[in-house]
Amino acid sequence: MGCDEKREPASGYLRVQDIPALTQDHCRMLDPAKVERIINEFVQGGPERMQLVSDFDYTITKQRTDDGCAVLSSFGIFNACESLPENFKVETEKLYRKYRPIEIDPHMPVEEKTKFMIEWWTKSGELTSGFSFDQSEIDHVASKYKHALRDRTHEFFADLDRLGIPTLVFSAGLGNSVVSVLRQANVMHPNVRVVSNFLKYRNGNLDGFQQPMIHTFNKNETVLDGNEYYDLVHTRDHIIVMGDSIGDADMASGVPASSHIMKIGFLFDHVEANMEKYMKTFDIVLVDDQTMDVPRTLLGLIEKQHQLNLQAAAAKQSSL
Ligand SMILES: C[n+]1cn([C@@H]2O[C@H](COP(=O)(O)OP(=O)(O)O)[C@@H](O)[C@H]2O)c2nc(N)[nH]c(=O)c21
Numbered sequence: 001m002g003c004d005e006k007r008e009p010a011s012g013y014l015r016v017q018d019i020p021a022l023t024q025d026h027c028r029m030l031d032p033a034k035v036e037r038i039i040n041e042f043v044q045g046g047p048e049r050m051q052l053v054s055d056f057d058y059t060i061t062k063q064r065t066d067d068g069c070a071v072l073s074s075f076g077i078f079n080a081c082e083s084l085p086e087n088f089k090v091e092t093e094k095l096y097r098k099y100r101p102i103e104i105d106p107h108m109p110v111e112e113k114t115k116f117m118i119e120w121w122t123k124s125g126e127l128t129s130g131f132s133f134d135q136s137e138i139d140h141v142a143s144k145y146k147h148a149l150r151d152r153t154h155e156f157f158a159d160l161d162r163l164g165i166p167t168l169v170f171s172a173g174l175g176n177s178v179v180s181v182l183r184q185a186n187v188m189h190p191n192v193r194v195v196s197n198f199l200k201y202r203n204g205n206l207d208g209f210q211q212p213m214i215h216t217f218n219k220n221e222t223v224l225d226g227n228e229y230y231d232l233v234h235t236r237d238h239i240i241v242m243g244d245s246i247g248d249a250d251m252a253s254g255v256p257a258s259s260h261i262m263k264i265g266f267l268f269d270h271v272e273a274n275m276e277k278y279m280k281t282f283d284i285v286l287v288d289d290q291t292m293d294v295p296r297t298l299l300g301l302i303e304k305q306h307q308l309n310l311q312a313a314a315a316k317q318s319s320l
């Protein structure tokens, strides 16, 4: 026939229109054929080739809760701890007011922004120094947010664990809060790794953040180069990336160019204004979806084929 599009798909080929989670109104795709192609690659490749990379704030946590209560970010959880010195609160707030507009400035080039972000995280680390602080304070505040994870997060992390899929939670926020929320929600399984900024101590007092600094514009797998997680995942070329900010879509940059990446974006704020950019950036855009149902559906398809393969192999073995 000489034309790819017209070629009849092999039997067992999955069609987007036959996957109910992907035909919901709030599930948008600019290029459904590309999504379909990647799903079939994932299903054929099986769990051994998969890895998941996810943002934390408002990706694993909800963008909107049932009771309407705001969910604190990981830095927000730290800032809500009662024992922090007054001066810390005043000065970090000043930094936020200065640097946050730069971070989201649509006109400034990323290279220029990066300099400012390094400055912000550095100054924030300097302020997070020289006073005593106990992790139990973070745990206390974080306990309020263990129920603010997306619906079916527990099941989703159980799926990832059962299938042995390495799961990287990437956050330019505060790792101590991220880990605390995930632990208290009972999803911190052995396949989960959190790469983020963690508190450092010296002589019993806080001493800023541990290296390497993770900021908005280096939050991707290049920052992992050479560490043990990179070694674990660099051969896993089938990648699901999940985020709520445009920049999250780049979290897997640094992996080999031949990789197949499915980018899932959760869109909630200013839906109309953001839609076009999200559609161009993410393969699947979920509008006000506060669940893990779509990523779970992808894992379900991969697992189903995996089970069939295992059964076929067992049947072949017993017939020998
Ligand atoms: C250094 N610093 C950075 N941030 C914000 O923390 C965010 C963490 O970035 P992220 O991990 O991409 O999380 P997200 O899901 O919230 O986007 C950045 O986008 C910054 O806006 C910060 N926020 C607070 N409250 N305090 C800080 O010191 C601070």
Ligand SMILES: [Mg+2]
Pocket (backbone or CB within 6 Å): 055, 056, 057, 058, 059, 243, 244, 245
């Ligand atoms: Mg986020």
